[in-house]
Amino acid sequence: MTFPTAPRYDLYAGIHKALRAFMADTLVAIGRMDEGDAADTGPALAQLRALLGCMRAHLGHENEFIHPLLESVAVGAAARISIEHVEHQREIATLEAQVDAFEAADASARPALALKLYRELALFVGENFSHMQYEEVVHGAQLWAHCSDAQLLDLEHRIVASQTPDEAMLVLRWMLPYMTHAERCALLFGMRAMVPAPVFAAVLELARAHLREGDWIKLDAALSAPSLRAA
Ligand SMILES: [Fe+2]
Structure with a gap:
């Protein structure tokens, strides 16, 4: 029994499938959240906080491990995505503040705050889908042009080794079902x-x-x- 293998090792494929699934599931959870029911808002907001933490950690891994390699083989190659990561960090902090504001608000203010949170999360998710496409297509091609599969696997192993066990299990929770x-x-x-x-x-x-x-x-x-x- 054999399994098909890609012609080259794809550093982004698994983690980005996980993040797309995590973002999509969380977005619809926030969209249907009953603002007046703590049994509903609690899990939905906890999932959103976990997602935002995961997204912050992920862009940190790309900044720390992938971008230096890209820049070492092609000066300027990581510039566009590095700028987008700064913007994503700001957006993540804004969304976290909106979650805090929702939880601190009284019942009458919560429906409007929940709708604002849902819409801004949707924009964040949409931007990230475009962002990940660029990374997979453009950065992926640059990595394949300049690095061996052994180098890419070593890079991935160093990223995984930098994660806490809880971080690694959260990524696997969203990666395994959706690959x-x-x-x-x-x-x-x-x-x-x-x-x-x-x-x-x-x-x-x-x-x-x-x-x-x-x-x-x-x-x-x-x-x-x-x-x-x-x-
Ligand atoms: Fe990224």
């Missing part, structure tokens, strides 16, 4: 060879909790296949 079966298998076969068994077991529990049933059955079968256990 293809082949991408999921490639990620988990690699992880199984690198992390302690209890950590891998926790990742599989996360996958079981969030994958669609059919996706989980296919993944479980692939991970159990004798021909791949040594992969």
Whole structure:
């Protein structure tokens, strides 16, 4: 049994699928939030705060790890996206302040604040979708032109190593359900060879909790296949 592989290693594909899913799910959660029901606003706003923290950490990783590599092979290559990251940091802080303002407001002010939050989050999500497209197409091509797959994998391993366990598990929670079966298998076969068994077991529990049933059955079968256990 073999799985198709991309012609080159794509540094952005998995994490950006995770972030697109996390942003989309959170946006619709805020859009349908019942402003007067704490049982509804609590989880929705907690998810939004988690998303904004994840987005801040992600752009920090790109600034710290990817942009220096890009600039070392093509001066100015990271300039446009670096400027956008500054703007995204400002927008993240603004959205966090809006969440605080909603929670501090009395009931009569909450519907208007919730609608304002939803609309500004939608603009942030839309901007990030365009931003990630540029990174994947333009930065991705520059990285492939100047770096080997081994260099790109090493870079990704350094990014992952810089995350706390909670940060890594949050990313996996949104990455595993929303990537293809082949991408999921490639990620988990690699992880199984690198992390302690209890950590891998926790990742599989996360996958079981969030994958669609059919996706989980296919993944479980692939991970159990004798021909791949040594992969
Ligand atoms: Fe970015």
